[in-house]
Amino acid sequence: METIEIFKDLAIIIVAAKCFGLLAGKLHAPQVVGEIIAGLIIGPSVLGLVAQNDFLTRMAEIGVVLLMFLAGLETDIRDLLKTGPIAFLVACAGVFLPLVMGSVLYGCFYGWDAVGTDGFYRAVFIGTIMTATSVSITVQSLRELGHLKGKVGTTIVSAAIIDDVIGIIVLTFVIGFKNPDSQPGMVIVNTLLFFVISAVLGIVFYFFFKFMSNRYPHHRRTPIYGLALCFLLSYMAEKFFGIADITGAYLAGIILCSVQDSKYIARKMDVSSYMLFGPVFFASIGLKTTIDGLTPEILLFSLCFILVALVGKIIGCGLVAKLCRFSNKDSLKVGIGMMTRGEVALIVSQKGLAVGMMDPVYFTSVILLIMVSSIATPILLKILYRGETPSDTPDTKAPEVLTPESAQA
């Protein structure tokens, strides 16, 4: 492939992704769904304008790493600690129930395999995909309703953030266990070692970045060194510990999320991400999605998959909220609020595809899950919040990280 061809590919990808993203927005679906569909349409399955290639694969990998870095950066550790106990229980139930129910669903469809076999891990992987709530979709839904700062809102957001962490740990374990060369014991040791080393590095880098952002507030060097830390931990995680690179990227975000300039860093990352790397990542998922294999069986599976994923979160999270003395209505809000899925489910799926634990056909199920949950959640929350006065004042309503352009307008 000639170098000049990349400009054609990139131009088509970013225009198509934006147009379909906006179209999705008009239909009250998240833009990300539109971007994936754009990839599907310009890709080999429909128009054949752009073919997946080595360069795009690498751009997409940078894209997913940037997204997870951003997710880490958006974490507010104080909020996390404040609503901690309840949110932690909600998150655990919200991870555990869908994980088990998803695995059982796969077993119902494709038979039951012994623990440790390939089929077993494929089943567990379907459950793993269901675990992570999408922080950005949850936050955006609550912000639109003006209930981001209330008790329910904070619990949902904290729990969504915690379940991201748990989801990534589950993913790391699942991928680690699957690796035929490694022993489960080694995986645990490796994982612990990685987190210990990350913690040590994290403390060192936290103080370095704290110093940097106090000494040179809003200087370009801070986000640039931040990006380097993200790349470094991504590399280390995968190269030396056999852990997903996105885990490293997410940890880099967590390390930096409480330094003074974290929002400034996030804003710079967000621009790089949404201008080019993000659309390439989401479109490349569409480019890879095969709809040739969409048999009636897969379609039926998709419907059950969606039902299980949504019900798993509602029951798991709602029940724990109820046990923690939330009212019936508020418990339902927590359950509904936690059922949105987004980028993380796709990231997990792509990882599963990369290590051979998932077939590309299931992307369709994941895309449908994201679409259904992202449309259903805001509508259902709107109904549940009907008649209540918004708890957010205009100035606390919109955390600027998610729409940095508004902050710069």
Place this chain on the structure above:
Amino acid sequence: METIEIFKDLAIIIVAAKCFGLLAGKLHAPQVVGEIIAGLIIGPSVLGLVAQNDFLTRMAEIGVVLLMFLAGLETDIRDLLKTGPIAFLVACAGVFLPLVMGSVLYGCFYGWDAVGTDGFYRAVFIGTIMTATSVSITVQSLRELGHLKGKVGTTIVSAAIIDDVIGIIVLTFVIGFKNPDSQPGMVIVNTLLFFVISAVLGIVFYFFFKFMSNRYPHHRRTPIYGLALCFLLSYMAEKFFGIADITGAYLAGIILCSVQDSKYIARKMDVSSYMLFGPVFFASIGLKTTIDGLTPEILLFSLCFILVALVGKIIGCGLVAKLCRFSNKDSLKVGIGMMTRGEVALIVSQKGLAVGMMDPVYFTSVILLIMVSSIATPILLKILYRGETPSDTPDTKAPEVLTPESAQA
């Protein structure tokens, strides 16, 4: 090469580029010099930490296209028209004299070749490298002195912008003529055709973007579609007209430079550029620079090259300014102000390397030229402006495009 390795390469490149860029800043040299030296040091010639590869080459190509798009976006067409006639003459003389003098210099060193031979084009190419004044270094120097908006300042900036355009046209012609498959007549027709088609497309897109930025001010879609236009014109230029892709990118910038959101677009491009693509581009020049071939002859050539490049601009531009009734001191200011070289000289050199019209050893001459001119210009201008009251009021002093972080601080 495994995908994960790109994270190691990118982390090393951006940290090294930033550190050396800051070091260069401390020594009052432009950051770009530091970034190139960083590439030199981490590359195969010194430490061997990063090797040039296909992925980095493509990232660098995106980097240079983004830089030229930005240069186009920074153009202010009204300023250009206002100080037009004088600035145009200054620019022409500032292109013509160094072009001729540079070619003659090459001839003096390596002998005289007949018109149309390989040696002839190599000589012309050395002249071509000398033509383009660096807009950003010129603007930054004048801003630091508080004389950006005066008569001299506006003339220098306008002339620097016009000579960018002339320089790119010269480059396009030189590269076009060298192409053995094409006839000079066809090159002229192709070039004209490209500019005609670009003008037509430009008008269409100008109105499209004008509509977009009025209807959706500060919406992400505008810079995203802008970036797509940049990629599209880059692709078209090289693929269908045999014209340098950077010419297309620059024209895309010119098309968008007077829409309402042009600064917003420039800011978004600038973030993508300085976070990742810019450092990769500049460092990759260093990665490619060979200092093995630095014979005493090349060193002597470099010294003469620098002398000719600086003197050519001072005489050419200063003389025209004097003829246009500037005082002696102001004429000298114009000449000195025009002698800075920067990214464009590197871009031209890299293009020359890509089409085989220049040997990598001359990168050293170009780097030295940039370093010497960028250090000398601010110092000399400071001496010439000594005792004069700054003409810029604080709020007109700094156009925000070049340092978007200050605008967002």
